[in-house]
Amino acid sequence: MTESKPDAGSGTGRPAADKPATAPEGPADLAGLRAARAPQGARGGDMHDTRPDEGYDIRIARDGTWFYHGSPISRLPLVKLFSTVLRRDEVGDFWLITPAERGRIRVDDAPFVAVEMRREGEGRGQALSFRTNLDHWVTAGAEHPIRVAVDPATGEPSPYIHVRGDIGRGLEARLNRPVFYELADIALAEDGDGPAGVWSQGMFFRLEAA
Numbered sequence: 001m002t003e004s005k006p007d008a009g010s011g012t013g014r015p016a017a018d019k020p021a022t023a024p025e026g027p028a029d030l031a032g033l034r035a036a037r038a039p040q041g042a043r044g045g046d047m048h049d050t051r052p053d054e055g056y057d058i059r060i061a062r063d064g065t066w067f068y069h070g071s072p073i074s075r076l077p078l079v080k081l082f083s084t085v086l087r088r089d090e091v092g093d094f095w096l097i098t099p100a101e102r103g104r105i106r107v108d109d110a111p112f113v114a115v116e117m118r119r120e121g122e123g124r125g126q127a128l129s130f131r132t133n134l135d136h137w138v139t140a141g142a143e144h145p146i147r148v149a150v151d152p153a154t155g156e157p158s159p160y161i162h163v164r165g166d167i168g169r170g171l172e173a174r175l176n177r178p179v180f181y182e183l184a185d186i187a188l189a190e191d192g193d194g195p196a197g198v199w200s201q202g203m204f205f206r207l208e209a210a
Contacts, residue, residue, distance in 0.1 A: 056096060056103040058082075062174070064113035064133040080134050086111060088169055112136065112163055112173035117182050128183070128200040130161055132173045138163055141201030148207055159183070159207070183207065 059067045066073045066082070073079055086105075087095045094107045116131040129139040138144045140161055148159045159175040175183065187196040187207050197206040 056105050058096070059106040060094075060108065060111050062109040064111075076134075083111070083134050086171060088165060088171055090169065092169065109158075110160055110172040110174040112171065114161060114173040114175045114179050117179050119186065123188065124199045124202065126199055128198060130173065130175070130179065132163065136163060136173075138173070139201060140198075140205060141203055143167075145203070146198070146200075146205040146207075157208070 057069050061067065066079045082096060085096050085098055087097050089095060094105050094111065095102050096105055112132040112134060114130040115133050118129040118131070118137075120127045120129070127139050127141075129137055131137050138161060140146050144162045145167060146159060146161050148157045150157050157180075159180050160172040161175065163171045163173050165171050183198060184196075184207060187198050195206045195208045197204050197208075199205075
């Protein structure tokens with residue numbers, strides 16, 4: 001098994017000693033989401049249901065840290081619980097949806113970060129599995145494709161793997177830099193001629209532009 005560490009500082013927030021004594025730690029459970037509503041509720045995105053359309057003062061930073069009223073949520077079990085009701089709609093907005101209500105949250109990039117990779121087999125027969133910062137394991141393949149977005153201004157690649165939901169508008173994990181470097185190390189060129197990429201569960205995923 002190949003292990004990777006998350007980006008430096010990922011999910012750490014400020015040292016505990018530097019936090020204000022009154023810093024909010026986040027709602028106690030799903031029922032406590034009402035207290036996380038932003039001062040002005042977000043409207044729109046019909047989502048085809050009749051639950052109240054609210055905005056929550058919750059943000060997921062690019063490194064995967066969840067923030068509540070501007071302070072990092074330090075309780076991992078609580079973040080994992082919230083992640084189970086996280087959804088993305090047709091226009092790309094992110095929502096926390098419970099049986100009683102729903103509300104938009106802000107996501108800086110992808111809601112998850114891939115922090116570890118496991119490789120089984122080699123070449124076209126290999127399977128590449130990724131663990132997210134919230135301990136989801138997904139194996140790249142038809143149901144969990146890998147894609148690489150390239151910043152047109154800087155040329156810097158940002159790799160992602162689909163975690164759940166509809167492909168193309170579901171929830172993804174961004175591969176952190178150490179994991180992407182490991183992936184690049186095993187990259188193969190399809191038929192020895194073409195863009196570099198990797199195989200997983202019989203599918204080829206390009207890691208660079210054609």
